[in-house]
Amino acid sequence: MTNLYSTKVTATGGRKGTIRSEDGILDLTLAIPKELGGIGGATNPEQLFAGGYAACFENALLRVARQSGHRFADGDVTVVSEIGVSRNKADAFVLHASLAVTVSGVDQATAEELVRNADAICPYSNAIRGNVDVAKTVVAV
Structure with missing residues (x-):
């Protein structure tokens, strides 16, 4: 597999610390x-x-x-991601997620097909598939 891109981010102090990317563009303080x-x-x-x-x-x-031949302008597609923390039966911390996708200019069936196809190629979706429950809602407007 050919690496297309990678980056390094260093965390110091855990959830109450800082994170900084190797190029310095990301440089944030974290808080619980x-x-x-x-x-x-x-x-x-x-x-x-x-x-x-x-x-x-x-x-x-x-x-x-x-x-698939669809062209969207900025603002025609909105994705709202929600990430939550909960505990499983073993009392371990786990993540759960939801995606609320709104697509303008297509019918509901087309919007749902686009979301299914996007889910198949999105690196985040592929990384968490089978490990994190992701609820998806799709609205065509």
Whole structure:
């Protein structure tokens, strides 16, 4: 398998620390969310994952749309990703996710097909498939 891109990010101090990419573009302070007993006020790993998943999934959808002859303008496709933390039966922490996808200019069946096809090529979807429950809703407007 040919590596198309990789990056390195260093974390220091865990959920109450910092993260910094090797090129310095990403340089953030982290905080434990208030809902998990922290002080909040800074980003957290779940927000970062949600942002990455939403952006990656939308790009995958735009790609499969182009391949099937659909062209969307900025704002025609919206992906909202929600990442949550819960505990499983063994009391271990687990992630769960949802994607809410809105597509303008196509019918419901086409929107659902585009989401299925995007899910098949999105690196985030492929990375978590079988490990993280992902609920998907699709709305064509």
